[in-house]
Structure formats: C-alpha cells, structure tokens
Amino acid sequence: MLNSIGDAAGIVWKYLDQNKSASVTKITNETGINKNDVQRSIGWLLKEDKLVIEVVGRTEILSLK
Numbered sequence: 001m002l003n004s005i006g007d008a009a010g011i012v013w014k015y016l017d018q019n020k021s022a023s024v025t026k027i028t029n030e031t032g033i034n035k036n037d038v039q040r041s042i043g044w045l046l047k048e049d050k051l052v053i054e055v056v057g058r059t060e061i062l063s064l065k
Contacts (some may be wrong), residue, residue, distance in 0.1 A: 005044060008033050009044040012041040013064070021062060022062060025039055
C-alpha cells in the first residue's frame with residue numbers, strides 16, 4: 001500500500017506543479033486517483049513540507065510551496 005500512496009503523491013505533486021493550485025475534488029477528477037488516496041497523498045506531501053493549504057470559503061485549495 002505504501003508504494004501506491006507514494007506513487008499517488010508523485011502524481012498529485014506533478015499535477016500541482018503543472019496547474020499551480022486545485023481543490024481535492026478537482027485533483028481527484030482530473031487524475032483518476034480515488035479520493036482516499038488523494039487524501040493520503042496530501043498527508044504524505046504535508047509531512048515532506050511540500051504543500052500549502054488555503055481555505056477559500058468552504059473549499060481547501062492545495063498548492064506547492
């Protein structure tokens with residue numbers, strides 16, 4: 001399972017690198033990664049100090065540091 005989370009984190013990182021910022025829903029829809037794995041990827045990237053989370057209204061917007 002850890003390899004798949006690491007792979008998903010890499011895909012999320014690349015997506016944000018290309019798109020600058022996005023919500024979890026947008027990342028899930030556009031990458032095809034299931035929402036649970038996107039959430040795990042967010043944890044992975046936060047632990048690595050790679051993400052910024054900004055709350056806009058009720059939506060969390062993710063971007064790279």
